[in-house]
Amino acid sequence: MPAMNMLQALNSAMDVLLDKHPETVIFGEDSGYFGGVFGATQGLQKKYGLDRVFDAPINEAAIAAMAIGMAAKGLKPIAEIQFADYIFPAFDQIVSEMSRLRYRSAGEFVSPVVVRAPWGGGIRGGQTHSMSPEAFFTHVPGVKVVVPSNPYDAKGMLIAASEGDDPVIFFEPKRIYNGPFDGVPDAPLSSWAKHPKGEVPEGHYRVELGKAEIVREGEACTVITYGTLVHVAVNAAAKAGIDAEIIDLKTLAPYDIETITASVNKTGRVVVAHEAPRTSGFGAELAAQIQEECFYALEAPIFRLTGWDTPYPHAHEWAYFPGQARFIRALQTVTEAR
Amino acid sequence: MSNGQSRFHVPAPPFRPGDAPDFSHLDLQKAGEAKRPDPLTAPAKMTDLAFGMIGVLDHNHQAVGEWDPRLSPEVLREGLSHMVLTRIYDARMLKLQRQGKMSFYMKSLGEEAVAVAGAMALEQSDMVFPSYRQQGILFARGRNIVDMMCHCISNSRDNLKGRQLPVHYTWAEGNFFSISGNLGTQFPQAVGYAMGCAYKGEDTIAASWIGDGTTAAPDFHAAMTLASTYRAPVILNVVNNQWAISTYEGIAKGDAATFASKGLGYGLASLRVDGNDFLAIYAATKWAADRARKGCGATFIELFTYRADAHSTSDDPARYRPKNEFEVWPLGDPIERLKNHLIGLGEWDEDRHAKLEEQMTALVVKSYKEAESHGTLHDGPLSPTHTIFEDVYATEDWRLRRQRQDLGV
Ligand SMILES: Cc1ncc(C[n+]2csc(CCOP(=O)(O)OP(=O)(O)O)c2C)c(N)n1
Numbered sequence: 001m002p003a004m005n006m007l008q009a010l011n012s013a014m015d016v017l018l019d020k021h022p023e024t025v026i027f028g029e030d031s032g033y034f035g036g037v038f039g040a041t042q043g044l045q046k047k048y049g050l051d052r053v054f055d056a057p058i059n060e061a062a063i064a065a066m067a068i069g070m071a072a073k074g075l076k077p078i079a080e081i082q083f084a085d086y087i088f089p090a091f092d093q094i095v096s097e098m099s100r101l102r103y104r105s106a107g108e109f110v111s112p113v114v115v116r117a118p119w120g121g122g123i124r125g126g127q128t129h130s131m132s133p134e135a136f137f138t139h140v141p142g143v144k145v146v147v148p149s150n151p152y153d154a155k156g157m158l159i160a161a162s163e164g165d166d167p168v169i170f171f172e173p174k175r176i177y178n179g180p181f182d183g184v185p186d187a188p189l190s191s192w193a194k195h196p197k198g199e200v201p202e203g204h205y206r207v208e209l210g211k212a213e214i215v216r217e218g219e220a221c222t223v224i225t226y227g228t229l230v231h232v233a234v235n236a237a238a239k240a241g242i243d244a245e246i247i248d249l250k251t252l253a254p255y256d257i258e259t260i261t262a263s264v265n266k267t268g269r270v271v272v273a274h275e276a277p278r279t280s281g282f283g284a285e286l287a288a289q290i291q292e293e294c295f296y297a298l299e300a301p302i303f304r305l306t307g308w309d310t311p312y313p314h315a316h317e318w319a320y321f322p323g324q325a326r327f328i329r330a331l332q333t334v335t336e337a338r
Numbered sequence: 339m340s341n342g343q344s345r346f347h348v349p350a351p352p353f354r355p356g357d358a359p360d361f362s363h364l365d366l367q368k369a370g371e372a373k374r375p376d377p378l379t380a381p382a383k384m385t386d387l388a389f390g391m392i393g394v395l396d397h398n399h400q401a402v403g404e405w406d407p408r409l410s411p412e413v414l415r416e417g418l419s420h421m422v423l424t425r426i427y428d429a430r431m432l433k434l435q436r437q438g439k440m441s442f443y444m445k446s447l448g449e450e451a452v453a454v455a456g457a458m459a460l461e462q463s464d465m466v467f468p469s470y471r472q473q474g475i476l477f478a479r480g481r482n483i484v485d486m487m488c489h490c491i492s493n494s495r496d497n498l499k500g501r502q503l504p505v506h507y508t509w510a511e512g513n514f515f516s517i518s519g520n521l522g523t524q525f526p527q528a529v530g531y532a533m534g535c536a537y538k539g540e541d542t543i544a545a546s547w548i549g550d551g552t553t554a555a556p557d558f559h560a561a562m563t564l565a566s567t568y569r570a571p572v573i574l575n576v577v578n579n580q581w582a583i584s585t586y587e588g589i590a591k592g593d594a595a596t597f598a599s600k601g602l603g604y605g606l607a608s609l610r611v612d613g614n615d616f617l618a619i620y621a622a623t624k625w626a627a628d629r630a631r632k633g634c635g636a637t638f639i640e641l642f643t644y645r646a647d648a649h650s651t652s653d654d655p656a657r658y659r660p661k662n663e664f665e666v667w668p669l670g671d672p673i674e675r676l677k678n679h680l681i682g683l684g685e686w687d688e689d690r691h692a693k694l695e696e697q698m699t700a701l702v703v704k705s706y707k708e709a710e711s712h713g714t715l716h717d718g719p720l721s722p723t724h725t726i727f728e729d730v731y732a733t734e735d736w737r738l739r740r741q742r743q744d745l746g747v
Binding site: 051165254 | 465467497498499501502506508509510515516518520523525526527528529530531532533534535537538544556557559560561563564567728729730731732735736737
């Protein structure tokens with residue numbers, strides 16, 4: 001099996017989809033000739049032609065709407081929003097249209113679109129290239145929301161998303177496009193090459209949506225997170241010497257409640273972690289659901305480790321990002337609470 | 339225009355309640371005057387069509403000029419019949435709404451030709467992305483009236499399981515896209531659909547309609563950009579009925595341009611059409627469909643008409659415009675005009691017209707009885723309660739399963 005970074009894995013997923021399904025079309029700003037500003041669609045236009053992989057105008061509402069219309073005609077569009085921060089112009093088309101077409105038409109029309117967007121901070125993108133707006137979308141009935149944390153899942157989940165029957169918002173943690181990130185900003189750049197999830201099959205495979213994965217087993221507490229922070233959590237637990245169980249959620253809507261409750265019932269202590277601001281963030285949903293289902297197993301208050309309730313500040317990016325030091329403190333707080 | 343000084347400017351309609359409306363300021367091109375270029379002509383070579391007015395029926399109800407589609411009397415009578423049905427259906431539904439049988443209703447009084455002629459000039463296999471005021475398309479395409487009513491009263495036979503506000507129809511079998519309550523969203527979706535048709539190498543096309551007020555929405559510009567960029571086989575119609583609830587057309591476009599002229603900057607073939615002239619709408623739509631099928635891309639059409647009744651059952655137009663405005667409005671009543679044209683041809687008469695109206699009234703009354711036998715919003719039966727959890731996703735996940743069990747359904 002070849003080693004791939006997340007971008008190569010995503011590219012490979014789209015290559016497989018274009019090859020296997022003639023109704024697959026891919027478009028977005030700079031996605032065609034240039035292959036995307038991060039290179040996720042590189043080479044695909046050359047291989048499959050201008051009518052399969054093409055550039056779209058800078059109008060995110062148009063991109064989403066075009067995808068909806070195409071899907072209604074039986075195509076399988078994969079639309080790229082250049083940065084997740086720019087998904088808001090498309091918000092109405094996603095929230096009011098794409099998500100609800102099946103419901104509003106009682107199944108007469110469907111809209112199985114995949115919207116891909118580079119997501120999250122950690123690349124010095126400032127407030128307009130760093131957002132993680134997942135909670136806006138997990139609040140919307142009818143869309144699935146995915147955040148993979150490694151090349152293997154990224155490819156398998158993108159294929160599953162495109163081959164499924166529902167609209168999927170597919171957020172790609174751009175900080176870990178090229179390699180995992182331990183949450184220490186000055187540490188040397190790592191690569192996916194020696195990571196087990198960097199081994200990616202060339203051909204077709206799926207990773208089922210809606211399933212979480214326990215990436216580290218432990219007894220002392222449960223960490224529930226997704227995306228870049230999965231790697232920060234793993235490193236923080238090792239560094240702190242805390243026997244934490246770490247769950248990579250992978251799909252946020254619908255999230256895998258069974259894996260969560262089984263782990264929390266075992267450990268009795270919980271950290272929910274995300275980069276997005278704290279108030280009404282996805283961690284709030286997790287905390288509420290856990291206290292409903294596991295209240296009597298809890299031995300400490302649920303700890304929310306999140307970004308602050310501010311936009312992502314450019315110069316103070318690492319004060320905003322829940323890096324390794326904050327993670328270690330969170331783990332200590334939760335495990336030491338009596 | 340200006341006294342040489344910058345001033346804050348908000349355009350206002352020429353008449354308000356109490357004023358005597360007078361449309362003599364409108365410089366409308368006469369029927370028959372507009373040239374009809376070959377459909378394959380480059381948009382830049384026919385920009386005059388965006389400022390003039392394509393009309394076929396003249397003041398004497400005769401068909402004149404190059405745009406006359408030369409339709410057979412059978413087709414004209416069919417169009418008349420769909421328009422009459424639309425008007426009678428609307429009137430009846432309004433009455434039922436007033437009696438509390440329906441929560442809400444929207445009529446298309448005065449603009450029946452827009453939907454009926456547009457639909458008749460398209461193929462049944464072409465997908466339409468309408469707004470809420472093109473119910474005439476459903477009649478022209480032969481939608482079962484009982485089904486339409488069952489939707490409006492959200493009963494057990496509502497094909498939308500009681501999920502949509504009345505008049506927000508969906509009919510996939512008839513290639514009638516699901517109507518959204520969010521204005522304008524269907525405009526760029528129609529372009530995407532049309533691109534899908536082209537992608538699949540089919541010669542079906544898409545057509546969409548929005549109101550004049552909705553041209554101000556971002557989705558309008560999204561659609562125009564997509565349509566021109568990808569040369570999509572689509573017809574984008576703006577129904578300029580001059581009012582967006584209480585807001586007059588100038589608030590969406592200022593008080594100088596025409597809506598049709600907005601298409602020119604996008605490089606789209608752009609036509610301004612008499613929206614109360616069945617023949618002109620038919621001819622323009624056919625021409626645009628021809629262009630689309632021949633690979634010349636999109637056409638943008640402004641249909642100049644007038645919303646003769648209230649915006650919806652929640653609106654009272656007497657509070658913002660003169661009551662008799664429609665009567666003095668120069669383009670008349672689309673049904674009267676087609677009727678008189680047919681009479682002039684010796685293909686119709688008042689007796690036959692009265693009989694048609696009687697027939698349609700009877701059909702509507704009978705259909706409503708049948709619709710009501712499947713339940714009403716007020717008294718039920720409705721679709722089973724568990725259906726509220728259906729069709730959110732292709733398959734129910736644990737969240738919906740648990741919530742459905744919570745509700746005990
Ligand atoms: C996005 C959005 N904003 C506001 C509304 C409320 N609304 C419903 S109809 C309407 C006026 C529309 O006017 P126009 O586009 O001219 O169409 P017409 O009703 O005249 O056919 C408004 C503001 C809405 N449905 N959707």
